Every structure is written in C-alpha cells, then in structure tokens.
Amino acid sequence: MAKDGGRAVRGALPALAAGRLPAPARLFEIATAELRGGLAREAEQRRLFPWLAVAFGTGILVFFTATDGAPSLAAPLIAAGFCLGSTPLLRARPVGLALMLGLAAAFLGFAAGVWRVASVAGPVLARTTIAPLAGTVEALDEREGGARLIVRVERFGDLAEAARPRRVRVSYRTVQVVRPGDAIRATARLLPPPEAARPGGYDFARDAYFRGIGAVGSLTGKVEIVPQTVPLATDLRLAASIDEARNTLTRRITEAIGGQAGAVAAALVTGKRGLISEETNAVLRAAGIYHVVSISGLHMVLAAGVVFWLVRAGLALVPILALAFPIKKVAAGAAMLGVTAYCAFSGWDVAAERALIMTLVMLGAILVDRPALSMRNLALAAIIALAREPEALLGPSFQMSFGAVAGLIACAPLLDGRLFAREGGSWLTRALSWLMAVSVGTLATTLVAQIATAPFATYHFQTVQPFGLVGNALTLPLVSLAVMPAAVVGMLAYPFALDKPVWWLMGLAVRGMLDISTWIANFGQANVVLPAFGTGALTLLALALLVATLPVSRLRVFAVLPAALGLALAASPSRFDLYIDRDGAGAALRGADGRLAVLGRPPGFVLEQWLKADGDDRRAAAVNGGPGIRCDRLGCTMAAPDGRKVALVTDKRAFAEDCARADILISRLTAPSGCAAPLRIDRAHLSAHGATAICLGPTGPEVVTARGAGSPKPWQERTATGPPATPPAANTEAAAEPTEPAPDLPQ
Template sequence: MAGERSAAATRGLPARAAGRLPSLDLGALRDGFTGAVAFEAGQRRLFPWLAVAFGAGILVELTATQGQPNLAAPLAGAGLALAATAALRARPVALALTLGIAAFLLGFAAAAYRVASLASPILARTTIAPLTGLVEALDEREQGARLIVQVLALGSLEEGARPTRVRVSYRKAQAIRPGDRISASARLLPPPEAARPGGYDFARDAYFRGIGAVGSLTGRIDVIPSTERLPWSLRLAAAVDDARNALTRRITDATGGQGGAVAAALVTGKRGLISPQTNDVLRAAGIYHVVSISGLHMVLAAGVVFWLVRALLALVPLLALTWPIKKIAAGAAMVGVTAYCVFSGWDVAAERSWIMTLVMLGAILVDRPALSMRNLALAAMIALAREPEALLGPSFQMSFGAVAGLIACSPLLSARLFAGEKRGWIGRGLSFVMTAAVGTLATTLVAQIATAPFSTYHFQTVQPFGLVGNALTLPLVSLVVMPSAVVGILAYPFALDQPIWWLMGQAVKGMLVISTWIAGFGQANLVVPAFGPAALSLLACALLVATLSVSRLRWLALLPALSGLALAAAPTRYDVFIDREGAGAAVRGADGRLAVLGKPPNFVLEQWLKADGDGRRPDQVAAGEGAHCDRLGCTIHTVDGRSLALTKDKRAFHEDCARADILISRRDAPPGCASALIVDRKFLAEHGAVTIRLDPAGPVLSTVRKPGPPPPWRMASQVKPPDKPAAAAVDPPSGFAAWAKKPFEEPEPSADDAPVEPLQ
C-alpha cells in the first residue's frame, strides 16, 4: 500500500521532482537551430563568416606550423573545395561548410606566401662595422632621429649575409634627408625576441617589415654624393617622407610645444616629437588611439571631404537635380583619403583603415549600404590578404572589433533620442545636442567594450576613465581638429595654412588639458596581470558570435564570453622571470611582489612588471628582502624556500653550483654543476627568455622558443645546443677544475642594451 501511495503521489509531479531528468527534445533544438541559420542566411549574415575562416587559416599558419609549408597544398585544397561547390547548390549547409573550408585554406596559403616572399637575411650576432646605405625614412625625435636604411654595405659581410634593411638611431642633430646615401659606424644587433613567453615579439614584426637588424650610429655620419639614379620607388618614398618632415616642422612652428607635436602627428603620422610624458597622459585618458593614424582619422578625413564636396555641389540647383552628387562626393572622398594615407606614411594601421574606408565609399557608388557587416568582412579579407601578419597585432584586432561592435549596435545607436513634440528652434537645438551627447557616449562605450579584450591582452592596462576622456575630447577632434587638418593641407600649397594650424593647435592643447585632468584621477591607468591566448580566443569568439549574428544564435556568445572572463580573471602568475641574455632576473619576494636581481634592461623589466599586474616603474623596483649581492652575483630564497643564484662571474660557480637549487647565468655553467635547474647561456640560446612557476611538485618552465624548427624570424639566431654530458660521467670537482682552466670569455653584448621600441 505504501508503494502504491508513493507511485500515485508522484504521477502528477514534474519529472525532476519525481527523480527523473527532463528529456531534451533534440528535434526541436535541431529545428530551432536550422531556422536560426536560415534566418541568418536570409539576412545575408553568412558571408562575414568567410572572413573569419580566412583569418583562422592565417592564424594556424603563423602560430601552429613548424617550418615552411608547401604552398601548393593549401591552394590545391582550396581549388578542390571551390570546384565542389558547383555540386552543392541544392544543399545550403554543405555549401556553406565547403566555402568555409576554401576560405580557411586560402587564408593559410596567403600567410604561407607572405612569409616566404619576405625571406631576407637577419643579423646573426652583435656587429660593430661601417655601414653604407640609402635613407628610406627619417623620423625626427626630440634628440636626434631614427632612420630606416637600405643597406648597401656592412663591414665585410657578403650580400647574402647582410640585412636588406636596418633601423638605426642617432642622438646628434645632423642634416640628413630621406634619399641620402650615408656612411657611418654602426652598432647593430639582431631584432630582439619577446621579453617573456607570450609577450611582444619585436623580431616577428621586424621580419614582416623587412628589417634585419636594429641599433645605433656612432660618431660622424657622412653624406656621400651619389652618381647613380635611385630606383623610382625609393625616390617616391623619400620625397613623400621629406615632405612629411617639412610639414611636421611647419605645424610645430605654428603651434609650438606638445600641442604642436600632437597636431603634427595627427596630420603627418610623425610621432617622434611627442614626449613620453604626453604619451602617458594620453594613454591614461584612454585617447592615445587619436594619435595613431587609423580608422578614426580615415573616416573623419573622408567624411570632411565627402561633406564639403557634396555641400558645394548642392549649392548649384542644376547640379543637385541632374548630377549624382552623392556618388561624386564619394569618389572625391576616395581620392582624398588615399592622398591622406600616402602622405601620412602609408603605415600598416593606416593602410587597413584606408581599405576599410574605400570599401565603405565604394558601396555608395554601387548603391549599397555603406556601413554593413558584409563590407566590413570584405575589407578585412582584403587587408589580411595584403598583410596576413596583421591579424596577430592589436591594431587590426581593435579597429575591426570596434567597427563590428558599432555596426551590430547601429540600430540602437542611430535611434533619435529626445525627439518628442518640441516646438521652436530652442527645443530642436536641445534635442540635437542631447542626442549627439548620448550618441557619443554610447558609441564610445560600445567601442571600448569591443576592444577591451585585445587592449588588455596586448598592453595589460585598463583605463577606467577612458569613457570620460573620449566623450570630452572626441567632439574637439571631430568638429575642430580633423576639419582643420583637411583645410590646412588644402591651404598648404598656397602658404595660407599657418592660421589654420594655429587653430588646430589650440584645439589639441585643449584636448591635452582635458587628458591631463583625467590622468590626475586616482587609478586612471590600471595595470592588470597578463592573461593567456586561450582567454583572448574565447573572448574574440564571443565578440564574433555576438556581432555577426542577428538571430537568437547571438545568445550563444555568452558561453565563450563567460569562459574567457573566467580564464582572464585567474591568469597564470610566474614567480621568476629570466632575461633572454641572462643579464638579470625578477623573483617574487615574501611580500608577493617582484624583486630584481642583476641588471635586466629597463624595457624588459617594464614588460615583466606589467605582465605581473605591477604598476611600478622599473626605477622603483629594488633588490628584494633577503637578497645578497656582490660583484660576483646575487643569491635569494624564493617564496617556497628554494635557493636561487644569479651568477655574474665564473669564480662564483663553484659555490653557487653547490648550494643553489636554481642557477641563472649569462655564462656557460661548468660541467657537473649540481644545481637542480640550470638556466645558463646554452639554455637561453636554445630557449630564449624563461619564466618559472614554482609548483610544489617542482619548477614549471615556460620559454619563448618552442621545440621544433624555428619560425623564419628566428632562424638566424637559432643556436643548436651542444650535447650535455651525463652528470654521473663527470666528477664535479675535477670537472670544475678542468673547466676553470679554460680561457676567460666575455659574453657578447646583450640585444637589450640598445633601446627598442615597438614597431608602430
């Protein structure tokens, strides 16, 4: 009876209350998914996913391949996939998947071709030798300048062994112009690799810029008269760069101070005259993107030209009624933005923004919506086909991410607010002002959310007041700065530009005043610990699903978004950072913060601190509590009690090998060294910079260089490590004694000894 009552009592309860899990209606889920995909196809939202597949192919080739792939393989696969689409027209799902595979393989092929086509010699070791070359570009600084030099001769190196192009700097002011043939003594180094695993890889960026060495010029620089006519491409590049420098000086003379330096950078792209303090203020206010010529500048420049041409044509009734003035204005804007891109230096970020702007304006010419996700996807594929490596950089990720977010939210952003029944010009004016203000805040917020994962991953910084900074400064940029820049360039050939540059400079100074005020807020520039590529991939996937989808499928973005945020909120924290040359290390102390040992370069130490979420400057970091240092080296105990030694002099090896659990040195450790973990010159030459996480089971190492064939940008400096003798085969005392009799060898100068700045 009890059993019967129990069964009867549970008949009317839900399955979960009765102890049974509810069954999933797979058929309903399948039908719902199919319907959502059909709706996406009807809204023409499947095409942008081809750009995603194209980028995925590039990502796999640049990050996962080992060695140089055969270009014929992805091209053949893409050809077969495209041929198969003819038989799949009646099967839309299979057709979409096949097109995606073709786009993936074409992206893979584009990256493989780009890597192979740029192969050029990379300097293998530090070299001090006479340099003769042609100045391709010159960027003036507050002291001296930085040059891109096409190498004609470098010491005794043959043509196949010397770099094709080098980047050098000098501090003394000399009359050098682009196109000059110069000769000087140069101290050159291989482009340095990342300062930590997952960090900024200068060597990779330098490879794709054709730069095989970096360094400085010392002593006198001679300008040699050339009897040979330069190639037309170099003459054109030199003439444009010389004109950019001349206009930069003219703008700074008209405005003066840092306002003039920033104003000149907005017009010519020359940022060398902007002081580090001004850069810090702009970053803290969240508006440093204004200085880098990219999407904002291209859109504003094209918009000003488009508006001016259309307004002038509309003044003539006959033209307004009989001519397609909108298309004419779009064509004029295309010409104007192209000229602006060339004059601004044709930088990588500017070129991508130029492509995007041309696609948007071209849509107007063919009577299509200018701001659409299809146009954005087309611009992305064109830009990536031209420069596949851009996919790995923050500029591409942030610019296209911001535009994708703005397009996805455009129905909300374009709604007119405060537009009720208002009579009179005062009511309409207030409505316009309020709508513009709210629209500016909304677009800034959307752009910041869309770009936050990429900026945080690459720069480890967050600007909490960036919304305020952009809201207060962008009206000045949009209404005064950029229109003045366009008008000033038009007036420049007539020598009537000085008043315009003065007006532009006043607006820029106002922008700097606002930025300085915001930078004075507490915690205006937060440094957060670096998270890994897995978190970034999940967050980027969430952004793609949320922006490219128009159906209920966009809710699927919540899963990767929450997973990515969870990974980003709990990043891996390393306890030891080791310089790629072994010159110094940073060790976590008892207070939980990093302490420095040795003398790592300031640039490298700054990267370590930011990766650890530490906002201190390199000069604020001292040796940790408990560290003992002398001219032979340093010793310290780690947070888990292990003994760590940084050995500078070979005379300290005997003692350090006997007592240190972890031994670090820029020299070769002696045979039979008893330390459990040895990171010496041989190890660093093979693995690059090292980080260590102190796990209870033992130290866990991460290195910049991975096992297997090196990528092309590291082949010149890849050193095959010698075979390590077995510890049991060597008696430590006699091994050390034999090693100590070897001649004294001074390590080569570190690549970090030369100041290195990220390629812009």
C-alpha cells in the first residue's frame, strides 16, 4: 500500500515540474493514496502509540471546555471499559482497532479531569473579607520589602469549616521573621482568587483552585507567632521543612553573590524567584531566556546527567564491578533517585514535576534497553503528567515544554552535527569542526524549539522576542557549560560548607548572562506585542505541530494545511472595542484613533492585559484617560467612533441621567430596574459573568464574558462568608493580583 502511494506521487511529479496541476479528482486520488501509504508505514513502525496521548489530551480538553455541570465519573469509565472490551473483536480490523483504542484513551482523559476536580475541591471565598486569621505557614517566598506566604488555615473570622478556605496566599510588607512551619495569628484582608481579566485571558482562579488556594490577600498589622498546640501533620511538616531548607540556601547564594545576579543564581538552584526584580524579569524575557530561570527540563537533565556520569565513572574505576554489574543501568537508577530528590528540594513545582516525569521515563528506558529519547517515551510522559494534573493541558508550561521536546525529537536526525564531523586531520581541524558542530547545533535546536513553542507563547502572552534566537545562542552555552555545572557542584559542596567559592564563580557566569540579556533587551523592538488570537487558530497550529512531529512517514507534509489556516486566523484576529473590569472599577473603549482609552480606574494588571490583547505596547501607567472622555465625581462618559455613548457610573446619583442617554451603561453598582440603557453591565451582570468584552458591530453589540454561558465551573463557585470588608475598595486586587505565568522551555 505504501508503494502504491509513492507510485501515485511519482506519477504526478512530471506534471508538477511542467507547471501543470493535476485535476481536482487526481489531486484527491494522490492525497488519498499518500494517506493510506503513510498510515500503513506508521502501523508498521508502531508509531500510533503517541496518538494515544493526543486522544487522552482531547478527552481532557472536552471536559474542561465543553461540559456544562458536574459529569459523573462512572460514565466515562464505563465507556472506556466498553471500548477496551471490544478491542479483541477488532484484531482483524486495524483501523477500527486504532479508532477504538483512541476513543478509550479520550474517555480516560475525560475521567481524569472529573477525578481531578473532585479530588481538589475545596471552599473558595465569596467576597472581600477582613477578619482574624490563624494558621500554619506552609511555604514562604521572600521578596523585596516583604514576603508571600502560603498559609494552611485553622480559623478565619467566624467562618465554619465547610466555608473556610483550606489554604490562602497572603503577602505582608514587614521585616518580621516568619518561617515555614510557624503558627501565626494576624488580621487578614482576603478576597476570592481573581478570575481572568478578559475573556480568554489567564485565569488565576483556576490555577489557585487546583493548588488548593481558596483566597488571596494580605496581612495587616503585626503578625503574631504562637506556639504549636498540636503536632503538625506529616505532609505539612515535610513541606515546611523542605521550604525552609530552600529559603536557607537561597539566602546563602544571594549573600555569596550579591545583587540581581545572586537572585537569579538562587532561582536557578532553588526555584525561588521572589527576589528577582521586575526589571530583571523584563530583561530576561526580552532576551528570550526567561525559561532558564524556571526549574524545568534543563535543570533536571543536568542534575540527572551529573549523577549518572559520577556513578558510572566511579563504578568503571573498579574493574570487578564494571565486569560483574550493568553499571549503565545502575547509574541510571541512581540518577532517577537523584533527580527525584532534587525535584522534591526545588518545591515540586508544576513545571519541575513534568520535567521529572519526562526525565524518569528517559532513564527508565535505559533500564529496559530502549532508546532514551523517543517519541513513544515523550507520549508516555505526557500521559502520566496529564493523568496526575489534567488541568496542566490548558496552561503554557505544559504546551511549550512538550511542544519543544516533540520538535527536537522529530528533528534530531538533522541536529546531530555530523555534517561538520572530521575524523582525520590535525587537532586544530578537529577542534574547529567540533566548535562548528556545537555552534550550528545550538542555533538549530534553539530555532526548532522557538518555532515549536511560538504559537503557545504568542497565544498566552501576546509577545514575541525577535532576538530570542540570538539570546539563546549566546547565553545557553554559558548556562550549560558554566552556570548549571557550578550549581550542581555547589549543591554537592553545600553540606560540607565549602560552597561559597562555587557560588561566587557561578555569580560571574550569571552576571555575564545578565549582561548579554541587557544588551539584547536594549535592541529596538526586542519585545513585540501582538494582538491576541482565538482558540481556533491555536488549535490549528497545535494540530500542525502534532502532524509535523509524530509521524515518521511523509504524512508530515499534511501539517501544511492546518499550519496555513492557523497562521491566517492568527494574522487577522478580531479585536474587542470595549473591555470591562470584572469588578466594574473601570473600562477601556476604542477611540477614534484606534487605540484604547481608559474610563475609571481599572487595576494596573488588568489594564496591562487589555493593552497586550489589543496589540498595544503601552505600559498601563502611561495610559491616562484618552481623547473624548469626560469624567466627574459621579462617573465617566465617552462616545465610540460609531456614535454610541458609553457611561461608567461610580455614584448612584448619576443613574438618572446616564440611564437616559447612554447606549452602554457600566457600573459596579446595581442599576435601577427602570434604567432605559439598551445594554447594562452592572453588579448583577459582573457577578454572574465576570470580565466582559464587547465588539461594537453594525448589527449591535456582541458581548463575550470570561465565564461564558452555562453553569459556572468549579473554580468559579463561591462559598458563603461573613460581612464584606467596609468600605469596599475599588482596586481590591492591588496587593494580590497574580503576575504573568512564566513558561518553561526544556533544553
């Protein structure tokens, strides 16, 4: 069958070379023959297994995006059992067998989503509340001028246990010493985890839900440390001990190196990024190397590689052991233990966990005499990671890390540097050829990784770093050959208190990395903001990546179709004309000049998300009102380019006038029942639908909300609380708003 497909294609080549395209029927025949031949080869090469991971992820995606209500766990499990039970009857029908296995995997992915939501379910605070808080510090991230705590709550005001958040994330600005494991009492101002700032935007509330965080906020006044009255639970004691050890090492590294180089070096080792300033973060992002700071594939591979090499080299020095035992497998087992311990020490971050799973699968392949780096292993790692954390499929970290590795595995035959290999010749010739191979290999792998991750990075962050290839090419050799080896040596020397000279040397390399990043960040247009595109374009581009990397046959050429369609959709996104804050504190309306103008006082983080989604590179602090806006103590008004009037009401005395003249009325208050405004976005609407965006089309406003239609998702449901904070603040997220999630990119 594969030969028939190749013959059909070869028969069409003369016509294509002569500039004559075959008839549509002939094109369809050629495509069908090529598809059949490619599928036959995929089956022969047993390359259909990676598509089970795709089917598993599809089931998860259906659960998170298409369900309305609370589905039963038994339903997808029964359906998966039925599909698997019918496979013995389909052995003679390979196509039917493959489809049934894929359907079973999809049902299991759906079931994984149902189980995960049920297993992490917990109370979520309903509204801003100020009350006494008592609990135990589970984790602490030191920051400039304060810290951010994860507190396991024992008491909050007079809330009953069923309505009390189990964990809260709070910040405080004092210099008082608080350590993980301490029992504390303080007055806390808590609010629900903020939802997406715009429809389709980053939803911190969803991430907080799956981390078990039911509220965020800040501590006010003095934090009182009290004696523990009962022994700590085992998991809490272990988590607090590990976090305290991480903080201790973080302080030791920052003191040994100093400045932002010390903060970055500490983050590379312990994963604690709180001491890195926003300016340094911006520089690293502009250079395209922020992924280095995240504990991810690069750290896990180097940690495993060092342990693997040390154990294997040590055993090889003893001839009797080298002859009597499979030292390569012993070294792989030791590396698995070492990298697992490092992941535990680094805090079991979500990105680190996925990198650990991938590394363990690769090392496990050595134990069973399989190729360590293969698409089957990557698919197995993806299934394990998604079975543990199905929600990760929706985030940039999973998408970018697995996309990059898939691209690198698919292009591995082209990246091995054999083109420049020189076996003969002088030592200078061999050295130059090795240097050329390493340089070209670094550039090629960086380019492949950037292409593979570009759709996901652009979709989630609306930014592109044109000089990221230069930044990675210049800094990754320094990171791989100096920074990370020094980090491993420092970790080994730390128990002996011989590590400070190593950290000092590591700091020199990190300063070089920061100098290169600063130089690149100063280029013009080092950070380009692009308008946000929709999920349809992302789906097509992700499908193109899968088709281009998973097959081994010429089926890869079919990736051109979804890639072309996805790029066309991404290049012409539809932009909203009006953004409304989820709390009604402000809005942004497109003016006659085509740019957004601000009404009211939306939170800075929210306004920044609106600007980036619109492809506007202005900083939120630089946007003050806009032409055509009129504001007073009662609210603001502005006319859209098509003449429709938009009014933002901040005082109920303005309702009488604005309800009569406004086409769109916005308020964090409840509009009176007799309000004549054709479209009212008031407290009732925002409470039910969250952040809102509107397209002002010729047929009328098209309203899109962050929550969408149907029943609220579990992370959008709120529990009852006591009385709200008085008075309610217009910018309640100022102290608790999440920062942009940092992607990790394995190298």
